[in-house]
Amino acid sequence: MRLGTLKGQGGAVLTDDGAYLLPDGLTVGDLLAQGLERTLEHGSTAARGSPLPYGPESLELPYFPTSVRDFVTFESHVEGVRRSIEGSPGVPEAWYDAPTFYFTNPHALYGPGQPIPKPERCHALDYEMEVGAVVGPDLEIVGYTIVNDWSARDIQAREMQVGLGPAKGKDFATSIGPWVVTADELAPYLTDDGFLDLDCQAFVNGERLGHDRLSHMRWTFAEMVAYAVRDSVVKPGxxxxSGTTGGGGCLAELWGRNGERTPPPLEIGDVVRLEVEGIGTLEAAIA
Structure with missing residues (x-):
């Protein structure tokens, strides 16, 4: 089941026939917080109504997460970006200990097709191709969506020398969408060891720059949830x-491998399109 939010109309079940508004004014966030079983029940009830026409331009941010943790689970990404940002080879030994994450800004979220303002002092703007898992009650994973963790690499490179991780290099924008796909829809893609084997591609102005499989993550989403909740709190919503895929899941990885900023950083007018098998397409232009 695909769950999205229509501009000016609210949450809906999205099908090839049209959009079915959720009952009783429920938002997509309300639904997801109730867990997978209740989400599917409400969604099935909504789909008995009359469909509304919709297109990519009809969609906005699918839901407002209660928090956003961004992990770093792809070894090849770490290797390439570390060389690009820090000028250091290899992968830190500590990376292998656990699925490390940072919190990003839940107030700077952008929906599908929404233009991304380029930070004023940024001269090395980058995309990051990721998949996000939505947590429900009892720490179950209710659904998945595409995430673009936009990054100001020049700002990030300077501020991370302080040792507190990325902040202004990351907190200006994160794109999420185009909808949330419920976990049952992606069950056929699960491997025997719990990874989602999804094909992921990244395009800039129509040129494919990134290609990887989500199953190349070192940790599963279940392991990420287990680590996040350790001595802490994870709430429904x-x-x-996942963190950025390898294989050119961001420009900085390619810069690290090429030894120069080739392909060039993103500029105003550039269009980034992320395609993830089983989920959909998330696109945005730089403004």
């Missing part, structure tokens, strides 16, 4: 992002 929290979004846990």
């Amino acid at each position: 929290d979004l846990l992002a």
Whole structure:
């Protein structure tokens, strides 16, 4: 089941026949917080109504996460970006200990197709191709969506020398969408060891720059949830992002491998499109 939010109309079940508004004024966030079983029940009830026409331009941010944790679970991404940002080879030994994450800004979220303002002092703007898991009650994963963790690499490179991780290099924008796909829809893609084997591609102005499989994550989403909740609190509606894929899942990885900023950083007018098998397409232009 695909769940999205229509501009000016609210949450809906999205099908090839049209959009079915959720009953009783429920939002997509309300639904997801009730768990997978209740989400599917409400969604099935809504789908008995009359469908509304919709297109990509009709969609906005699918829901507002209660928090956003962004992990770093792809080894090849760490290797390439570390060389690009820090000028250091290899992968830190500590990376292998656990699925490390940071909290990003839940107040700077952008929906599908929504233009991304380029930070004023940024000269090395980058995309990051990720998949996010939505947590429900009892720490179950209710659904998945595409995440683009936009990054100001020049700002990030400077501020991370302080040792507190990324902040202004990351907190200006995160795109989520185009909808949330319920976990049951992606069950056929699960491997025997719990990874989602989804094909992921990233395009800039129509040129494919990134290609990887989500199953190349070192940790499963279930392991990420287990680590996040250790000595802490994870609430229904929290979004846990996979971290950036390898294979050109961001420009900085390619810069690290090429030894220069090739392909060039994103500029105003550039269009980034992320495609993830089983989920959909998330696109945005730089403004």
